[in-house]
Each structure stands twice: as C-alpha cells, then as structure tokens.
Amino acid sequence: MRFTTSRTVKTVLATAVATSALVVPAAGSATAATTTGTAAAAPAPFGAAADTIDAKCRSHGRNYVVRQYYRGPGKYTLRCGTKTWGWKHIKLRHGWNSTMDRKISAAIWSGAPNGRGGFSTYTNQCPSIEKFRTIIGTPAGRNDLLTAYKVNTLAAAGAKC
Known part of the structure; x- marks a missing residue:
C-alpha cells in the first residue's frame, strides 16, 4: 500500500511539473517579459522574419510596417520606407541583419x-x-524609425566621472 501511494504521488508531481512547463512562457519570449515584469530584457520585435522583409517591401508600399518595437507602453514602427528613411534606407546605408534588428530593439527599449x-x-565607462x-x-x-546606425562618439564634452 505504501509503495502504491508513493508511486501515485510521484506520478502526480511529474504530471504537475510537465503541465506547469507548458503554461509558463519561455524566458526569452515577449510573453515572459510582460508576465514576469522583467524590465532589463527587451521584448522580441514584432513583425515579419528578417529574411522576408525584402520580399514584403517589394510587394507593399513604403508605409507598410515590417517591425514594431516597444518602450514601455509606447510602440515604434519600422516601415518599408524609401532610400532616405525606414527599412530600405537602413538596409542600403547601414546594412540589415538580425544583429541590427536586436540593436534597434535594445536602443528603443532601454536606451x-x-x-x-x-x-x-552607451558604453558603461567614463566618459561614456x-x-x-x-x-x-x-x-x-512621428513614431516611425527614420534610421539606425553604429556610432563611436563621446557622450558629452563636459562629462564628470
């Protein structure tokens, strides 16, 4: 009897753990960031996969939204754009890949x-x-991304360290 009860408890616990793993969102997901209240990690950008943006922009106009980035409750969009603004500009002038996408997301989220x-x-040094x-x-x-690029300039001339 004791063996059966112990086995039943183990089965129930194993089932509970498996079920909770299905209910709890993954740590890197946008759902996890909003449900756990984690402010340090930027939520994943929302939009078409990076490798399909070019195809989307070829078949849609310049105002078509290809990405959405968040900062608190605010939403910023990346549209197909033209050679002077938006995704087409960033791709042409600064290059586009998943790293660029992540850097944009991080800058908007916590920059x-x-x-x-x-x-x-900014770097975490002085001067930054x-x-x-x-x-x-x-x-x-007004909440659309005009451009994004890497820079290496001092933050402020008179920065105190």
Missing part, C-alpha cells in the same frame, strides 16, 4: 533619449561612448 528624436545605447543610435520620426509618422 537613453539622444536629443535627435530617438534613443541611443555612444555605441548605437536610432532616430525617430518620418514623413509617414
């Missing part, structure tokens, strides 16, 4: 306002050096 209508990420910059605001909308 500091840069005075150019966007957000930047700007690593990556986004500029927000296009002819299609």
